[in-house]
Amino acid sequence: MINIPDLANATPIQIVFFVLSIITLASAFLTIYSRNPMHSAIYLVICFTSITGHYLLLNAQFLAIVNFIVYTGAIMILIVFTIMLMNLNKENEVYKPRVTRLGAIVLFCLMCLILIAIFINSKPIVGEYIITGEDYQSIKILGKVLLNEYMVPFEFASVLLLVAMIGAVLLSKKENNEN
Amino acid sequence: MENILNQIGIENYIFLSVILFCIGVFGVLYRRNAIIVFMSIEIMLNAVNLLFVAFSTYHQDAQGQVFVFFSMAVAAAEVAVGLAILVSVFRNLGTIDVGNLKNLKG
Numbered sequence: 001m002i003n004i005p006d007l008a009n010a011t012p013i014q015i016v017f018f019v020l021s022i023i024t025l026a027s028a029f030l031t032i033y034s035r036n037p038m039h040s041a042i043y044l045v046i047c048f049t050s051i052t053g054h055y056l057l058l059n060a061q062f063l064a065i066v067n068f069i070v071y072t073g074a075i076m077i078l079i080v081f082t083i084m085l086m087n088l089n090k091e092n093e094v095y096k097p098r099v100t101r102l103g104a105i106v107l108f109c110l111m112c113l114i115l116i117a118i119f120i121n122s123k124p125i126v127g128e129y130i131i132t133g134e135d136y137q138s139i140k141i142l143g144k145v146l147l148n149e150y151m152v153p154f155e156f157a158s159v160l161l162l163v164a165m166i167g168a169v170l171l172s173k174k175e176n177n178e179n
Numbered sequence: 180m181e182n183i184l185n186q187i188g189i190e191n192y193i194f195l196s197v198i199l200f201c202i203g204v205f206g207v208l209y210r211r212n213a214i215i216v217f218m219s220i221e222i223m224l225n226a227v228n229l230l231f232v233a234f235s236t237y238h239q240d241a242q243g244q245v246f247v248f249f250s251m252a253v254a255a256a257e258v259a260v261g262l263a264i265l266v267s268v269f270r271n272l273g274t275i276d277v278g279n280l281k282n283l284k285g
Contacts, residue, residue: 013186021195028199028222032206037214044218051225058183058236063244067228070251075221075258082262083214086269096211096278104208108201115197119190129184129237136241145241146248157252164256171263174270 017057023050037083041076048072062139184237192233199226213265213275217258224254 010018027047031040048071055064096104135141146154184192199222206219228247235243269275 011186013183017187017191021191024195025198025202028202031218031222032202032209032215037212040215040218044221047222048225051229054229055232058232060232060236060244063228063232063247066248066251070255071221071225074255078258078262079214079218082266085266086275096209101209104205107208108205111204112198112201115201116194119193119197123190126189126237129189130239131182131185132239134239136239137235137244142241142244142248146245149242150245150249153249157249160256161252164259168259168263171260172266 013057017054020050020053020057023047024054038080041080041083044079045072045076048076060137062137062142184233189233189237192230196226196230196233199223199229211276211278213268213277216277217261217265221254221258224250 024047027043027050031043031047034040034043048067052064052068052072055067203219203221203223203226206222207216210216210219228250231243231247231250235241235247265275268280272279
């Protein structure tokens with residue numbers, strides 16, 4: 001069952017977790033709710049930064065740095081540049097018909113309900129939390145795992161990024177009319 | 180820091196990820212602006228990454244974090260190609276409203 005810690009005598013880590021979770025969910029919701037795409041992008045930056053905070057809380061240093069650089073740096077710069085390129089920061093979007101929006105809200109509630117109900121009942125499958133005390137997530141250990149066991153996928157990731165770069169350049173290039 | 184999951188509980192991380200994922204699904208269904216749909220997909224990817232890291236800590240295993248690293252590489256490639264497609268669509272149609280992309284409709 002859910003054991004929500006009582007907020008009266010919560011430890012500092014629990015307080016940090018709840019504040020970060022509220023920031024994450026609120027900014028994710030505002031990303032979808034705000035009508036100006038530029039505001040959405042700003043809220044998404046806040047959401048990703050708070051997820052970086054979650055990684056730091058879990059002591060995953062490498063992923064915190066990578067998440068901050070890749071998501072809040074590279075991906076958000078790409079999205080903001082695209083919004084400015086298309087001159088979209090106007091609030092003239094036509095909304096979907098009311099039936100579709102109502103369906104979206106109903107599906108959101110149902111999906112939350114079903115997934116949470118599934119995970120409440122899955123405690124025996126998840127297993128017990130064992131603290132071995134050994135170092136498993138410092139950058140040194142992660143580098144060894146990445147370059148020993150996952151060497152081939154690592155190289156394929158570089159090929160994937162190269163192909164994506166070429167594809168992006170080819171797709172967004174202005175085609176010359178041959179006449 | 181060793182007993183962080185004892186203090187917070189893996190359930191709370193699961194619920195946070197589930198709600199974040201559902202917000203992403205909601206955004207894909209609710210909005211017509213293709214860029215917002217893209218941002219919702221990013222929110223969904225981040226929710227799954229967060230759950231991967233939480234379970235990596237739970238099982239004291241580094242492989243979950245390596246998987247998150249690969250999923251971030253794929254997400255970066257996906258965003259680059261997707262935004263290039265959006266720019267090309269905008270140049271041809273003058274709009275990125277997903278309701279207007281119905282040239283393939285029979």
